[in-house]
Amino acid sequence: SQTIHQWPATLVQPVGSPLSLECTVEGTSNPNLYWYRQAAGRGLQLLFYSVGIGQISSEVPQNLSASRPQDRQFILSSKKLLLSDSGFYLCAWRRLIEQFFGPGTRLTVL
Amino acid sequence: QQQVKQSPQSLIVQKGGISIINCAYENTAFDYFPWYQQFPGKGPALLIAIRPDVSEKKEGRFTISFNKSAKQFSLHIMDSQPGDSATYFCAAIQGAQKLVFGQGTRLTINP
Numbered sequence: 001s002q003t004i005h006q007w008p009a010t011l012v013q014p015v016g017s018p019l020s021l022e023c024t025v026e027g028t029s030n031p032n033l034y035w036y037r038q039a040a041g042r043g044l045q046l047l048f049y050s051v052g053i054g055q056i057s058s059e060v061p062q063n064l065s066a067s068r069p070q071d072r073q074f075i076l077s078s079k080k081l082l083l084s085d086s087g088f089y090l091c092a093w094r095r096l097i098e099q100f101f102g103p104g105t106r107l108t109v110l
Numbered sequence: 111q112q113q114v115k116q117s118p119q120s121l122i123v124q125k126g127g128i129s130i131i132n133c134a135y136e137n138t139a140f141d142y143f144p145w146y147q148q149f150p151g152k153g154p155a156l157l158i159a160i161r162p163d164v165s166e167k168k169e170g171r172f173t174i175s176f177n178k179s180a181k182q183f184s185l186h187i188m189d190s191q192p193g194d195s196a197t198y199f200c201a202a203i204q205g206a207q208k209l210v211f212g213q214g215t216r217l218t219i220n221p
Contacts, residue, residue, distance in 0.1 A: 034208075042214070043213045043214045044154070046208060090154070097203060104152065
C-alpha cells in the first residue's frame with residue numbers, strides 16, 4: 001500500500017532563517033506530488049506541484065521554492081522565512097484521479 | 111470558472127441530526143467530485159467521491175447528492191455523531207488537471 005511521510009511534524013523557526021520540509025511517498029512510482037499551505041481556520045492553498053523529477057510548477061509567487069530530487073521525494077524550501085510563512089504545510093500525491101494527503105507539518109515563524 | 115463555492119462556512123448540528131454541506135461549481139468539464147474530512151492537526155482524508163453520471167452515492171452514514179443541471183453537489187451526514195466534528199472540503203477536478211477545493215466547512219456535532 002502507498003504511504004506518504006512528512007517531516008518534521010512541527011517546526012518553530014525565527015524570521016529570516018532557512019526552511020526545508022521533506023515529503024516522501026512509498027509504494028508507488030512517478031506520482032504527481034503537491035505542496036499545499038493551510039492558514040489557521042482557512043482553506044487549502046496550492047503552492048507547487050510536480051509531475052516528475054526536476055519538474056516543478058509554481059502556483060503562487062512567494063518566498064518559497066520546491067524541488068524534486070528523486071521520484072518519490074518532494075522538498076519545500078525557503079532561504080529566509082517571513083512571519084506570513086507560518087501555517088500548516090501539506091504534501092499530497094495523486095493516483096489517477098484520487099489525491100491523498102500526508103500528515104502535515106506545523107510551521108510557526110516567530 | 112475554476113472555483114468551487116462551499117457553504118456554510120460553519121455548521122452546528124445536534125447529535126443524531128442530519129448535517130448538510132453544499133457546493134456549487136461553474137466548470138461543466140469537471141468529471142470527479144471528492145469530499146475530504148480533516149480533523150484538527152491532521153491532513154485531509156478522502157471521505158467519499160462521485161462522478162457526474164450518477165445522482166447519488168452512499169457510503170455508510172455519508173451520502174453525496176449530485177445535481178448536474180444545477181451544477182451543485184452536497185454531502186449529507188445521517189445520524190451525525192460527535193466524532194464527525196471536523197472540517198469538510200468539497201473539491202472538483204477535470205481529468206488530469208489540479209483539484210479545485212471549496213473553502214471548507216467547520217462542522218460541530220453537539221452531544
